[in-house]
Amino acid sequence: MSYQCPTCKKISATSLDLARHMIGRGDKSHRDWINSKGLKYSELLAMQFKSFGGEGYKALAEVLERDARMPEQG
Amino acid sequence: MSKYSVIGTRLQSIDATEKLTGSAKYTTDISFPNMLYGKILRSPHPHARILNVDTSQAERLAGVKKVVTGKDTIGKKQGVWRRFPDLCDEEILCRDKVRYVGDPVAAVAAIDEDTAMEALSLIKVEYEVLPAVFDPLEAIKEGAPLVHYGVELNINNTRHIEWGDVDEAFRRCDHIREDMFRCSSQAHACMETHGAIASFGYDGKLTVHTGSQSPYYIQVLLAEMLGLREGDVRVIKPPTGGGFGSKFELDSAQFCASLLSMKLCRPVKIVLTREEEFTATKRRTPMYYAVKLGAKKDGTLLAKEVRAITEGGAYTGMGATALYLTGFFSSFPYKYPNYRYDGYRVYTNTAPTSAMRGFGAPQATFVGESQIDMMAEDLGIDPMEIRRKNGMAPGYEVPGEAFIGSCGLHECLDQIEERIKRRGKLPANRGIGVAAYGFISGGIFNWFDTPYAFSAAMVRVNIDGKVDLFTGAADTGQGANTTLSMICAEELGVRLEDIRLHVGDTSICPPDLGSWGSRETLMNGSAVKMAAADAKRQLLEFAAAALKPNIVYDLDIKDRWVHLVDRPEKGMSYFDAVKAAIRGKDGEAIIGRGHYSPHRKGMVSPAFSFGVQAVEVEVDTETGQVSLVKATTAHESGTVINPIGIEGQLEGALAMAAGYGLSEELPIHDGKIQNGCFRDYKLLLAPDIPETEIVEVETYEPEGPFGAKEAGEGLTNPTAGAIANAVYNAVGVRITDLPITPEKVLKALHEKKHKKPSEA
Numbered sequence: 001m002s003y004q005c006p007t008c009k010k011i012s013a014t015s016l017d018l019a020r021h022m023i024g025r026g027d028k029s030h031r032d033w034i035n036s037k038g039l040k041y042s043e044l045l046a047m048q049f050k051s052f053g054g055e056g057y058k059a060l061a062e063v064l065e066r067d068a069r070m071p072e073q074g
Numbered sequence: 075m076s077k078y079s080v081i082g083t084r085l086q087s088i089d090a091t092e093k094l095t096g097s098a099k100y101t102t103d104i105s106f107p108n109m110l111y112g113k114i115l116r117s118p119h120p121h122a123r124i125l126n127v128d129t130s131q132a133e134r135l136a137g138v139k140k141v142v143t144g145k146d147t148i149g150k151k152q153g154v155w156r157r158f159p160d161l162c163d164e165e166i167l168c169r170d171k172v173r174y175v176g177d178p179v180a181a182v183a184a185i186d187e188d189t190a191m192e193a194l195s196l197i198k199v200e201y202e203v204l205p206a207v208f209d210p211l212e213a214i215k216e217g218a219p220l221v222h223y224g225v226e227l228n229i230n231n232t233r234h235i236e237w238g239d240v241d242e243a244f245r246r247c248d249h250i251r252e253d254m255f256r257c258s259s260q261a262h263a264c265m266e267t268h269g270a271i272a273s274f275g276y277d278g279k280l281t282v283h284t285g286s287q288s289p290y291y292i293q294v295l296l297a298e299m300l301g302l303r304e305g306d307v308r309v310i311k312p313p314t315g316g317g318f319g320s321k322f323e324l325d326s327a328q329f330c331a332s333l334l335s336m337k338l339c340r341p342v343k344i345v346l347t348r349e350e351e352f353t354a355t356k357r358r359t360p361m362y363y364a365v366k367l368g369a370k371k372d373g374t375l376l377a378k379e380v381r382a383i384t385e386g387g388a389y390t391g392m393g394a395t396a397l398y399l400t401g402f403f404s405s406f407p408y409k410y411p412n413y414r415y416d417g418y419r420v421y422t423n424t425a426p427t428s429a430m431r432g433f434g435a436p437q438a439t440f441v442g443e444s445q446i447d448m449m450a451e452d453l454g455i456d457p458m459e460i461r462r463k464n465g466m467a468p469g470y471e472v473p474g475e476a477f478i479g480s481c482g483l484h485e486c487l488d489q490i491e492e493r494i495k496r497r498g499k500l501p502a503n504r505g506i507g508v509a510a511y512g513f514i515s516g517g518i519f520n521w522f523d524t525p526y527a528f529s530a531a532m533v534r535v536n537i538d539g540k541v542d543l544f545t546g547a548a549d550t551g552q553g554a555n556t557t558l559s560m561i562c563a564e565e566l567g568v569r570l571e572d573i574r575l576h577v578g579d580t581s582i583c584p585p586d587l588g589s590w591g592s593r594e595t596l597m598n599g600s601a602v603k604m605a606a607a608d609a610k611r612q613l614l615e616f617a618a619a620a621l622k623p624n625i626v627y628d629l630d631i632k633d634r635w636v637h638l639v640d641r642p643e644k645g646m647s648y649f650d651a652v653k654a655a656i657r658g659k660d661g662e663a664i665i666g667r668g669h670y671s672p673h674r675k676g677m678v679s680p681a682f683s684f685g686v687q688a689v690e691v692e693v694d695t696e697t698g699q700v701s702l703v704k705a706t707t708a709h710e711s712g713t714v715i716n717p718i719g720i721e722g723q724l725e726g727a728l729a730m731a732a733g734y735g736l737s738e739e740l741p742i743h744d745g746k747i748q749n750g751c752f753r754d755y756k757l758l759l760a761p762d763i764p765e766t767e768i769v770e771v772e773t774y775e776p777e778g779p780f781g782a783k784e785a786g787e788g789l790t791n792p793t794a795g796a797i798a799n800a801v802y803n804a805v806g807v808r809i810t811d812l813p814i815t816p817e818k819v820l821k822a823l824h825e826k827k828h829k830k831p832s833e834a
Binding site for chain 2: 046
């Protein structure tokens with residue numbers, strides 16, 4: 001299973017890795033995509049600051065699980 | 075008998091006499107005919123829009139030759155992270171906004187410094203003052219002023235490191251701690267302030283004399299910022315009075331002097347004042363940490379989670395690297411099976427933070443080593459034992475990040491434990507604290523995006539046997555010149571006095587990334603060794619004709635004697651071999667080339683040094699004053715090239731790191747650094763430095779030249795943590811906020827005394 005960044009097409013092995021990539025890049029195009037999904041980039045970041053456990057990443061990963069999963073090959 | 079004739083001997087630094095007699099010429103000592111003097115006008119506001127800069131009155135002042143502002147630049151932004159254009163965010167001469175007190179706005183060239191200073195007072199800058207934000211925890215809040223347009227929540231950079239299943243591992247832990255820490259800023263406090271003399275000629279070529287940790291970086295960045303070709307910029311590095319991370323980025327003196335010189339075709343010299351050095355150059359990154367650590371009852375560390383928020387100041391600088399390295403070194407030097415790090419670098423309207431000796435690792439080590447002691451106490455385990463149980467060992471892989479080749483951590487623990495026991499029972503209010511550490515021997519990262527090898531060297535053997543060694547290495551006082559000359563002499567089989575070193579001139583030396591990340595011994599040293607080996611091979615091909623070994627590999631050179639390895643008495647003089655070789659090569663000098671870039675060595679560094687430090691302190695419970703009694707460091711840096719050099723590094727690092735632990739900080743009020751002079755900035759002085767003992771634990775690092783690795787920055791990592799642990803062991807108060815000032819100790823003692831029994 002792999003996941004493709006809807007913005008820059010980077011491929012990640014897990015939805016959590018892809019979430020880290022998208023929040024980490026944090027440029028306008030990545031932020032806009034996140035915000036278009038009903039999440040708020042700044043809130044995801046704030047969740048990361050405020051608690052252990054990577055909650056901000058996990059919230060985005062849930063969305064990516066649905067919207068960024070690549071079809072199985074072969 | 076040592077197998078080496080040069081390496082491992084106690085040799086005086088090759089430039090010591092020049093420096094001790096005062097004959098070494100630093101940038102500030104140099105002058106040229108027709109030279110002008112420059113000064114820089116800096117922002118008095120932490121955050122403001124520049125509405126207008128009126129330079130007319132200054133330009134009319136007698137003796138003023140030129141005034142430049144941001145409008146005179148080509149409008150580029152610079153940064154060492156060239157692979158990520160978003161992180162190249164510093165104009166140096168601001169055009170639109172100023173972002174910290176000290177941001178440059180204009181520069182003047184005049185016939186002398188007084189006239190240049192007077193001209194600055196005549197420049198009228200109209201500002202629209204903007205709301206400012208100084209604390210990263212405030213800057214990340216919704217609605218905080220934005221330091222850079224479009225950078226949401228002022229997040230400059232984020233870094234994430236993770237391996238294992240952290241959440242699951244915490245569920246298996248018998249004991250978990252969650253602690254908060256804060257690490258303060260620190261000034262590099264180099265003896266030599268930043269300075270440059272730029273000379274632009276009518277031939278369109280720029281020459282800049284400047285003390286620097288990386289002449290190559292400065293050459294490339296100046297070319298980019300001034301619209302020149304790299305080959306038209308020559309950077310010459312005179313002896314340099316300290317760098318410690320502050321001198322490998324392009325700075326305001328270098329840029330403004332160059333810009334003014336290009337306008338005038340005259341040499342322009344700018345040397346920053348000590349106040350500018352404190353308030354308008356970069357500094358160590360302050361960091362907030364939240365750390366969760368989980369262990370089994372027997373002290374096995376199962377999981378660690380770290381969140382760090384760092385105060386970036388106004389620009390990126392090298393702060394993004396510090397953000398990564400503090401996360402990486404928060405796992406050091408232990409074998410955490412499960413680890414997670416999230417780091418956030420936040421823009422603020424304060425002086426930019428960047429690289430400083432240790433590069434994020436001193437902060438991580440203070441935090442990590444404090445918490446390890448706290449965990450050991452919770453579990454009722456000896457602090458040495460918990461370190462031994464979890465410490466890294468040779469062959470360990472930091473999952474997905476790095477491979478640990480040589481590692482003498484456990485030997486260092488043994489050495490320190492033995493010495494602590496020898497101290498016996500301590501008097502009241504005295505305590506010994508321990509901290510273990512590790513550090514990189516050069517970084518693998520190439521954010522500068524250079525296609526050149528990380529290090530390169532060339533060796534030329536002349537007819538009289540004298541050896542010219544050309545390298546791009548940058549000695550800033552740490553002794554790289556001596557170390558590299560020793561490596562060259564050893565490999566070539568000659569004496570140190572046979573080497574003539576050529577460094578610090580981009581027009582004749584091969585490119586080298588410079589002196590940062592403790593990279594010179596391993597990386598440049600490997601290039602030098604390769605170049606010397608190349609030259610030696612050519613010599614031996616001709617010597618073989620005379621000595622007739624079975625194959626040329628049976629020959630070697632040692633102490634100027636070319637000989638059969640198995641029959642050392644059979645040989646010929648090195649000088650005769652050189653003459654034969656040059657004659658045999660149609661009169662061409664022998665030239666050897668070498669280069670080094672790490673390949674397939676993980677994400678971080680090709681090798682790591684390790685060590686353990688014990689610091690004994692005495693706490694005055696009436697005043698809170700912490701005095702250093704003794705410091706013992708067992709350091710492991712592979713093969714020791716120059717013992718004197720390592721001892722010097724250790725003693726210097728201790729003074730710098732103890733200052734970080736006890737007294738150095740840069741308090742900021744309304745964006746302005748409050749202690750911009752040596753009267754108010756509390757460096758430790760010679761009487762504050764305790765008796766020091768150094769224990770060299772030798773290992774062999776296969777990736778390093780003759781088995782050597784770093785001994786520069788790593789030594790600054792342990793001290794603050796060791797002091798914090800020592801204070802706790804002395805009087806039972808735990809300080810988690812650097813520096814450990816008398817006020818904090820006294821407050822903690824007061825709180826401890828008045829704690830209710832139920833809270834104890």
